[in-house]
Amino acid sequence: MPELPxxxxxxxxxxxxxxxxxxxxxxxxxxxLVEEATPEAFxxxxxxxxxxxxxxxxxxxxxxxxxxxxxxxxxxxxGRFLYLxxxxxPLKHTHARFxxxxxxxxxxxxxxxxxxxxxxxxxxxxDTREIRDLAPEPLGPEFTFGYLKQTLVKSSRxxxxxxxxxxxxxxxxxxxxxEALFAARIHPETPANLVPGRKAKDLYEAIQAxxxxxxxxxxxxxxxxxxxxxxxxxxSFEEALVVYDREGEPCIRCESPIARxxxxxxxxxxxxxxxxxxxxxx
DNA sequence: ACTAAAGCCTGGCTGC
DNA sequence: TGCAGCCAGGCTTTAG
Numbered sequence: 201m202p203e204l205p206x207x208x209x210x211x212x213x214x215x216x217x218x219x220x221x222x223x224x225x226x227x228x229x230x231x232x233l234v235e236e237a238t239p240e241a242f243x244x245x246x247x248x249x250x251x252x253x254x255x256x257x258x259x260x261x262x263x264x265x266x267x268x269x270x271x272x273x274x275x276x277x278x279g280r281f282l283y284l285x286x287x288x289x290p291l292k293h294t295h296a297r298f299x300x301x302x303x304x305x306x307x308x309x310x311x312x313x314x315x316x317x318x319x320x321x322x323x324x325x326x327d328t329r330e331i332r333d334l335a336p337e338p339l340g341p342e343f344t345f346g347y348l349k350q351t352l353v354k355s356s357r358x359x360x361x362x363x364x365x366x367x368x369x370x371x372x373x374x375x376x377x378x379e380a381l382f383a384a385r386i387h388p389e390t391p392a393n394l395v396p397g398r399k400a401k402d403l404y405e406a407i408q409a410x411x412x413x414x415x416x417x418x419x420x421x422x423x424x425x426x427x428x429x430x431x432x433x434x435x436s437f438e439e440a441l442v443v444y445d446r447e448g449e450p451c452i453r454c455e456s457p458i459a460r461x462x463x464x465x466x467x468x469x470x471x472x473x474x475x476x477x478x479x480x481x482x
Numbered sequence: 483a484c485t486a487a488a489g490c491c492t493g494g495c496t497g498c
Numbered sequence: 499t500g501c502a503g504c505c506a507g508g509c510t511t512t513a514g
Contacts, residue, residue, distance in 0.1 A: 276508055312491045
């Protein structure tokens with residue numbers, strides 16, 4: 201389930217192999233992958249085009265092309281790129297293949313069909329629906345403590361839900377949102393505008409530290425060169441997570457059992473002792 | 483302008 | 499052993 205660090209890892213990997221590679225032929229075998237365009241029009245627009253640079257905005261990959269188009273790709277839950285020999289057989293859930301001019305193919309594989317590709321003019325990327333409303337990059341200069349504090353003050357939503365809103369705080373998914381709240385000792389159901397300034401500061405620092413550590417881990421741990429999904433190959437990434445998916449296990453700080461609740465339609469993990477409940481509502 | 487919730491998807495797991 | 503049903507969750511859409 202790629203969050204910002206995993207997408208960054210994928211972007212860096214693609215940046216090493218794609219620039220100056222030309223697409224000789226593109227094939228899309230699942231129409232919903234490319235949304236508004238027909239697969240035929242989409243593939244025709246990619247034919248003979250060369251990759252220039254690979255970027256990222258939030259969890260979106262930006263594959264810039266010599267045609268002054270940009271292929272915006274979101275991996276969602278299970279999307280991944282595969283870098284295979286030209287004649288490799290497509291896997292069960294491979295929905296697009298780009299045959300390159302070096303005897304290789306870049307395949308897009310997505311078990312759960314949530315991933316999306318959107319081909320737009322590069323000059324219009326910032327105005328697209330998926331990019332337009334995103335919050336500042338969490339590791340960039342615009343994501344200041346002042347920005348986060350103002351964002352919290354303006355919302356009455358539960359902290360956990362606010363952290364998942366990409367238009368407010370960018371880059372966190374369910375895993376890192378839960379980890380950041382644990383690090384800052386904030387109960388996930390605390391209304392955002394009731395988080396005290398000192399804890400907001402802790403959260404601000406935790407968000408950046410967690411994302412930076414995850415990106416660092418992704419850049420040093422060995423990956424499968426054929427599978428570009430941001431996950432780690434031969435290593436257990438889960439070991440770095442201290443609360444996520446650890447219901448019933450002892451808190452690393454106080455040894456109280458980690459609790460699990462539902463927020464939205466997804467699981468939230470936290471320590472009921474370290475992360476004090478907000479002043480009651482209902 | 484804001485928040486809440488359903489829906490999209492497949493496969494792994496649980497419990498009967 | 500088989501199978502129904504739950505669960506995973508990023509994001510869009512719809513409703514309030």
